[in-house]
Amino acid sequence: MKRRNIKRIFWGISLLAAAIFLVMDQLHMFSFHLGFASIFWTVIFAATLIESLVNKSIFGSVFSVAFLLIVYAKPLRITRIVPWTILLAAFLIWIGLYLLFKRSWGPTIYVNNKKIKGNWSDLGNNKKFHAEHVFSESDGSTDDENIVISQKFSDVSRYIRSQNLRTVNINSSMGEVNVYLDAAKAAGDTVTVDINASMSDVALYIPLSWRIDDQLKTGLGGVEINGSSTGDGPTLVLTGHSNLGDVEVNYV
Amino acid sequence: MQLASQFTLRKCRLKLSNHPDQIEGKKNKVTYYLNLNDILFFETEDKQVIAHTKQDAFVVAYKLYELENLLSSQFMRVAKSTILNLDQIYALTRSISDCKVQFHDSYKTVYVWRHYYRNLRDRLNERRSS
Numbered sequence: 001m002k003r004r005n006i007k008r009i010f011w012g013i014s015l016l017a018a019a020i021f022l023v024m025d026q027l028h029m030f031s032f033h034l035g036f037a038s039i040f041w042t043v044i045f046a047a048t049l050i051e052s053l054v055n056k057s058i059f060g061s062v063f064s065v066a067f068l069l070i071v072y073a074k075p076l077r078i079t080r081i082v083p084w085t086i087l088l089a090a091f092l093i094w095i096g097l098y099l100l101f102k103r104s105w106g107p108t109i110y111v112n113n114k115k116i117k118g119n120w121s122d123l124g125n126n127k128k129f130h131a132e133h134v135f136s137e138s139d140g141s142t143d144d145e146n147i148v149i150s151q152k153f154s155d156v157s158r159y160i161r162s163q164n165l166r167t168v169n170i171n172s173s174m175g176e177v178n179v180y181l182d183a184a185k186a187a188g189d190t191v192t193v194d195i196n197a198s199m200s201d202v203a204l205y206i207p208l209s210w211r212i213d214d215q216l217k218t219g220l221g222g223v224e225i226n227g228s229s230t231g232d233g234p235t236l237v238l239t240g241h242s243n244l245g246d247v248e249v250n251y252v
Numbered sequence: 253m254q255l256a257s258q259f260t261l262r263k264c265r266l267k268l269s270n271h272p273d274q275i276e277g278k279k280n281k282v283t284y285y286l287n288l289n290d291i292l293f294f295e296t297e298d299k300q301v302i303a304h305t306k307q308d309a310f311v312v313a314y315k316l317y318e319l320e321n322l323l324s325s326q327f328m329r330v331a332k333s334t335i336l337n338l339d340q341i342y343a344l345t346r347s348i349s350d351c352k353v354q355f356h357d358s359y360k361t362v363y364v365w366r367h368y369y370r371n372l373r374d375r376l377n378e379r380r381s382s
Contacts, residue, residue: 154349157361159297159309176352178361183309205359252359 011047018043041071058097066090145187151175151200160184167192170240172200180205182252186234195240195247203248209233212249217241227251271324277303277310284310288326292340292355293362294319296333306358328375331365338375 022039045067052060066086073082145166149158155176160168164187170177177197182205184191195202195216206212211229216238223238227250238247277286291303294316301312301319314322320329330336336353344364345352351364351372364372 155347155352155363157363159295159302159304159360161297161302161309175349176347180360250359 010050014043014047038071042068045071058101059094062090062094062097149177149179151177165191167194169194169196170202171196172202173198175200176203177201178203178205181210181236182207186210188234190235190237192237192239195238195242197240197242197245197247199244200242201246201248202242203250204236205250205252206236207233208251210251211235213237215239216247218247219243221245221247223247223249225249272322275303275312275314277312279308279310286310288323288337289339291337292358292360293330293337293353294327294335295362304360306355306360325375328368328372330368330372331363334362334364336362336364336372338372338379341376 018039022036025039026036045064048060049064049068052064066089069076069078069086070082073079078086145162145164146169147160147162147165147167148169148171149156150171152172153174155178157178157180159180161183163185165181165184166187168179168181168191170179170193172195177200179193179202181191190213191210193204208227208230210233211231212225213235214223214225216223218241221242221244223242224246226248229251236249238249273288274285275288275291277284286303286305290305292306293304294312295302295304296316301314301316303310303312312319316329316333316335319327319335323335326339327335327337330353340355341353342356343352343354345354346369350366351369353362353364355361
């Protein structure tokens with residue numbers, strides 16, 4: 001998986017950098033002296049910070065920053081407030097941000113029509129929530145029950161031919177996603193299409209017989225349904241949220 | 253060697269050795285003979301190659317790179333997983349990252365990868381002037 005590689009490269013490079021720093025520091029090649037422990041903790045917390053930011057995890061980000069501040073208390077001249085004041089402040093900031101943003105931050109993920117808890121990074125990783133197939137840029141649609149389409153900064157058309165479809169997860173930012181379900185068949189009475197989209201347009205193309213149950217939350221955008229159902233097929237349940245973009249459902 | 257002979261065998265199955273005008277496509281266990289002119293694009297889907305027509309889609313028993321060699325200059329590779337029929341292009345919409353292709357009387361769309369875009373424009377210009 002592409003995302004796995006990026007993660008591996010990221011950790012590899014940070015550990016290499018840490019090793020180089022450590023050796024140079026012990027040889028006193030820097031004008032300041034950091035010490036073994038602080039370099040070690042810097043690498044750990046910088047890595048957790050970046051990972052938390054990617055996952056939009058408030059807890060991880062706030063506490064990583066707090067611990068970094070504690071490690072660098074001396075050069076930053078904040079020794080008076082470490083560690084307990086900073087930790088308490090971080091705790092309060094976390095509670096505050098959590099109350100403010102809790103609802104809109106996590107992705108909604110549906111598998112087999114059931115909502116499960118997940119991280120943003122899971123959307124690129126099929127093993128985490130047992131979706132049988134996760135799309136990356138290179139591959140096309142497939143014959144599985146749960147289909148995940150993850151797209152950033154680019155446009156994509158996906159033709160789904162699954163004869164046993166239950167859920168489609170669409171995760172998109174800054175792009176256009178066209179999903180063609182006209183050749184697909186539902187496994188049960190409902191097909192859940194779960195959208196996590198920001199600044200992107202999502203267009204769904206569905207067979208005439210399907211009905212629509214729109215539960216999508218939108219912010220600065222809307223849902224447009226073109227055409228009408230003949231009403232004897234499965235129900236397409238639209239869930240999730242779309243911000244700054246339109247969702248279009250076309251009957252074909 | 254075996255691969256090569258298999259390849260030529262398949263080539264023969266395409267009726268004409270150089271540039272065929274029909275191709276076999278399967279859908280629900282029925283084999284259809286499709287005119288290549290009707291095909292909008294070929295796309296790989298989970299290791300299968302799918303030939304998309306205006307309203308339909310069929311499974312084709314070739315790999316994309318085989319099709320690339322077999323088909324005439326009417327077809328062109330436009331993305332890692334897509335071969336496009338240049339005769340069927342109706343509209344191109346350019347954006348920063350790629351280029352959207354629309355077809356006559358069809359709701360289907362396909363995207364040309366940035367890397368192939370210039371090449372595609374050149375090919376289209378050539379065809380218009382000739």
